Amino acid sequence: MIRYHARWICPISSAPFSDGTVAVENGRIAYVGPRMHAPSEGDEHDLGDVILTPGLVNTHCHLELTAMRGFLDGLGFRDWILRLTSARRAVFTQEMMLDAARLGVVEGLQHGITTFADTGDSGAGFDALLELGARGICYREVFGPDPAQCEEAIAGLAAKVDEMQQRATDLVRVGVSPHAPYTVSDALFRATADLARARGLPLAVHIAEGALESDLVERGEGAFAEGLRSRGIAVAPRARTPVALMESLGVLGKESLLIHCVRVDAEDVAAIARHACAVAHCPASNARLGHGIAPLTQLLDAKIRVGLGSDSVASNDRMDLLDESRLAALFAGARERRHDALASDRALSLATIGGAQALGLDTTIGTLEVGKQADIAAFRVPEFRSPVHDPVSALIFAIAGQKADFVAVAGDVRVRAGRLVNADPALPGRVQACAELLQGWLAH
Ligand SMILES: [Zn+2]
Numbered sequence: 001m002i003r004y005h006a007r008w009i010c011p012i013s014s015a016p017f018s019d020g021t022v023a024v025e026n027g028r029i030a031y032v033g034p035r036m037h038a039p040s041e042g043d044e045h046d047l048g049d050v051i052l053t054p055g056l057v058n059t060h061c062h063l064e065l066t067a068m069r070g071f072l073d074g075l076g077f078r079d080w081i082l083r084l085t086s087a088r089r090a091v092f093t094q095e096m097m098l099d100a101a102r103l104g105v106v107e108g109l110q111h112g113i114t115t116f117a118d119t120g121d122s123g124a125g126f127d128a129l130l131e132l133g134a135r136g137i138c139y140r141e142v143f144g145p146d147p148a149q150c151e152e153a154i155a156g157l158a159a160k161v162d163e164m165q166q167r168a169t170d171l172v173r174v175g176v177s178p179h180a181p182y183t184v185s186d187a188l189f190r191a192t193a194d195l196a197r198a199r200g201l202p203l204a205v206h207i208a209e210g211a212l213e214s215d216l217v218e219r220g221e222g223a224f225a226e227g228l229r230s231r232g233i234a235v236a237p238r239a240r241t242p243v244a245l246m247e248s249l250g251v252l253g254k255e256s257l258l259i260h261c262v263r264v265d266a267e268d269v270a271a272i273a274r275h276a277c278a279v280a281h282c283p284a285s286n287a288r289l290g291h292g293i294a295p296l297t298q299l300l301d302a303k304i305r306v307g308l309g310s311d312s313v314a315s316n317d318r319m320d321l322l323d324e325s326r327l328a329a330l331f332a333g334a335r336e337r338r339h340d341a342l343a344s345d346r347a348l349s350l351a352t353i354g355g356a357q358a359l360g361l362d363t364t365i366g367t368l369e370v371g372k373q374a375d376i377a378a379f380r381v382p383e384f385r386s387p388v389h390d391p392v393s394a395l396i397f398a399i400a401g402q403k404a405d406f407v408a409v410a411g412d413v414r415v416r417a418g419r420l421v422n423a424d425p426a427l428p429g430r431v432q433a434c435a436e437l438l439q440g441w442l443a444h
Helices: 063-068 077-091 094-110 124-132 147-167 186-199 211-219 222-230 242-248 266-274 283-288 296-301 321-336 344-358 391-399 427-443
Strands: 002-009 017-025 028-034 043-046 050-054 056-061 113-120 135-142 172-178 203-207 256-260 278-281 305-308 376-380 406-409 412-416
Touching: 002 376, 050 344, 050 391, 056 094, 056 256, 056 278, 056 305, 056 321, 056 344, 063 077, 063 094, 063 113, 063 124, 063 427, 077 222, 077 427, 094 113, 094 124, 094 412, 094 427, 113 124, 113 344, 113 376, 113 406, 124 135, 124 147, 124 172, 135 147, 147 172, 147 186, 172 186, 186 203, 186 242, 203 242, 211 222, 211 242, 242 256, 242 266, 266 296, 278 296, 278 344, 283 321, 296 305, 296 321, 305 321, 305 344, 321 344, 321 391, 344 391
Parallel strands: 002 043, 002 050, 056 113, 113 135, 135 172, 172 203, 203 256, 256 278, 278 305
Antiparallel strands: 002 017, 017 028, 050 376, 376 406, 406 412
16 A cells, blocks of 8 residues: 655545545555545655645547647638648658657646547557556547448448457547548448447547538538538538537437537537537637637536547647646636636536546546545645645646646556656657658648
């Protein structure tokens, strides 16, 4: 047994308290409570003036795109996604995407993220999570806007998923992701949902993110519609809204994670609740790409499971879930014009147990409770961000943006004294070299 002492502990499942201890045995939490009542056996580690929380859960990211941090700055959504996909095709090798994914996991761990819901085309995120000992679900992406591509696309996805499932562990699991309505035909959505149900796999889909997507789905118009027509793909109005489209194609369900949900109305929210879907709320990415602010409080009022996602660093530039919590709270207040739209304790819940619920992992992680997996993060209070009146409020509003001081996944220490354990010092240089190749490609 090892006992971690901390100035403050935020179990999430109960009120925060000071001068506490979390004891870990065989990868699980064996004690949470006052230091004076903690078990006395085993080793101990005094983490000092830190705020200790459950490991943070990033409900949506794209680890393989980490080399694109800053590469797409200032672009509108259609140019953003076109440059992203053509640069990925032209420049990236599998080894580059693996390095990018490794750096993404490193960044997340350094910010206290212990669980990553990764959507990716290459499988690099899956390999990186396995290698670096983090927890996650890797949703393997499938694309194909032309219904004629459906059969080949679904066969390819099934083969990739089979290969991943053979290497899946208790820590790293497999899912599928039909990308979005502007890259996936109705036939391919149906086939992917069928595959997910047949194999018992979770599904993630980018949905109701921006105006161009709504133009395409609701009216068969706009830049995405023109782009598809220019490729000889027939386009017609498909549904009342993107969420209604997902419902009509059998994509909605308890195992479905809906990423973004910015452009949803009351009927959509009711459908999401009726099908018991979860939502990944990505406030920074949605703002950075000019999509708007998702109706977070309406989703929560409808008892929908919501977690927070950074999205890729190509549309956020950082993977920092405390910062995402801060933005979720600030944007909710701005949108609702209410100071209490999302209090700091609810914002921290979204980044921990909310994400765990959204991913169906809430019996395993998300709170500090005896018997749960010992996924732990501790954040030191920098002197320039002191004093602390309430540790939860301090974490969300003052400390967000700081690195974690200590991180463990299933009891295995990943970050100690602010430094990654077993770091590869050459990794950032290799990702920088990849970024230079991207710049070279852009110049030609
Ligand atoms: Zn995304």
